[in-house]
Amino acid sequence: MIRDTSAQDRLVEVKPNRKRLIMIGGGVAVLAVLALVLPQASRLFSADASVSTSRLAFGVVERGLFVRDIAAEGKVVAAVSPTLYATSGGAVTLKVHAGDSVKKDQVLATIVSPELTNKLAQEQSAADAMEVDYKRAQIDARKKRGELQKALDNAQIDQKSAESDLVRYQKAFAQGAVPSRDVDKAKDTLQKAQITTRHATTDLGMDGDSQNFDIESKKLAHDRQVLLVKDLLRQVDDLNVRSPVDGQVGQLFIAERATVAKDAQLLSVIDLSALVVEMKVPESFARDLGIGMGGEITGNGNTWKGLVSAISPEVVNGEVAARLRFDGETPKQLRQNQRLSVRILLDKRDNVLMVQRGSFVDESGGSYAYLVRDGIAEKHPIRVGANSIDKVEILDGLKEGDRIVTSGTDSFKNAARVAISR
Incomplete structure (x- = not known):
């Protein structure tokens, strides 16, 4: 029987190729990273610049109640402080x-x-002397008028006597008792008396005018000196x-x-009964202020109504000074230079499209904003309306829910598209 080789066979454990597995896993990871990075990379390549989000501030366009007011710190000053x-x-x-x-x-x-009091004494003495001259002139005028009146009276008596003598001589001449020579002499005497009467009448009238002028001159000099003394008395009293x-x-x-x-x-x-509150208003809001606008003044745990009473025509350090007077009786507990909070309501409207106020309004003049979508801030034309302390009205170019860059756009260098990086 021929034996096989099964007795010689041995089970060999096949170990996995770790290097190959590592390469496969790395490839999968690279593919995953590329899948995530490539869209963002494409956006980066399509943008003109890239700015970190930490350098920016964002705002979402919303619709609601829009309140334009000015809130600032004011100080109590006296409206009358001579x-x-x-x-x-x-x-x-x-x-x-x-x-x-x-x-x-x-x-x-x-x-x-001493100089002023001595001058007053001197001018008062001069006034007294002028008063004496004025009164003496009145006495002299009356005396002179009396003398002239006496001369006129005597001339009139002599005239009447001459007239009587002429009548008597004419009767006697008619009876042949006196010669014609006596009648002629009586006529001459009467004519002389008439001339004397006329001159006495003229002298009385002319001298009266002269005396009146002299009296009036002295009176005016005395009156002027009295006014001078009164002015000095006022200065001494002051x-x-x-x-x-x-x-x-x-x-x-x-x-x-x-x-x-x-x-x-x-x-x-300081007139404490006429206190007002002075505040500094940014120049951009000052043009909206008007005399008589209402406001609220808060301090010492109380709130008082106020009215804008004055607006300075001068701009100092980008601010305009305005004053509010209390609408009603001035509070008694206030003091000069005391700090109070002031709020002036300029406008209040509902259902207004608005966004958080930021530097983009000043940098663009309100003509454009950077609209953020998918990590890209794109320059977008807009039109803004009224401004408040923290909001700005959007008239055109944006809709509710849009997200824009409100601050930090100066780093965009006026680029059309800017990538927002983490």
Whole structure:
């Protein structure tokens, strides 16, 4: 019997080819990565630039209530806060201290001015002398008029006597008692008396006009001097510096017993009954403000209604100063320079398409925005409307739910398409 080789056979374990398996697995992984990367890579290659999302801010277009208001911090200032000045040079004595409550016309300081008081005394003396001259002129005029009236009266009496003599001589001549020579002499005497009467009448009238002019001249000089004295009296009275309003002493600009020049600052007075709130408004919102607009003033746990009372015509550091007065009685607990919150309502509309406000409005002028889709920000024309503190109205170019880049678009370099990377 011939034996086979089965007794010589041995089971051999076939080990897997690990190198081959590794290569297959790596290939599958590469294919998977390529499947994920290739779409994004294609987007990257189609974009003009790539910007990291960490450098950007995004907003979603929504529809709802659009409120335009201005919210800012304001400070309490006095609507009436006069500064008092020295009306004349001299030594100043203060009667009050900073923070003192004062009443209108209360003396706050006095100025000692020897020059002004001496001038007043001199001009008052001159006024008294002119008054004496004026009264003397009146007396002299009456005296002179009396003398002229006396001369006129005497001339009239002489005229009447001459007329009587002429009548008597004419009767006597008619009876042959007197010669014609006496009648002629009586006529001459009467004519002379008539001339004297006419001159006396003329002198009385002309001298009366002259005396009146002289009196009027002295009266005008005296009146002018009286006005000068009154003005000096006012200046001397102004040496007592009085409060123009009821209020509180603000700041003292000089020290006690200081010698100051004319028009030097002395102190300020704050009228606490006429307080307003001053706020700074961005220039872009200032054009929408108007006198009489309503607002809310909040502070000390209270809220008061206010009205815009003044808007500065000047722009300083991109801001415009505005003032609100209280609509009603001024709160008593407020103090000068106290900080308060202010809100002014400009507009309120419902069902408005809007998006979060960002730098894109200023950078593009509101003419375009970068619309984000599938990781690509694409430049898209838009039209914006009104702006609020945190929202901007969209009039055209976007629809509800669109996502746009609101800030950071300056890094896009005005590119048409920008890839947004992680």
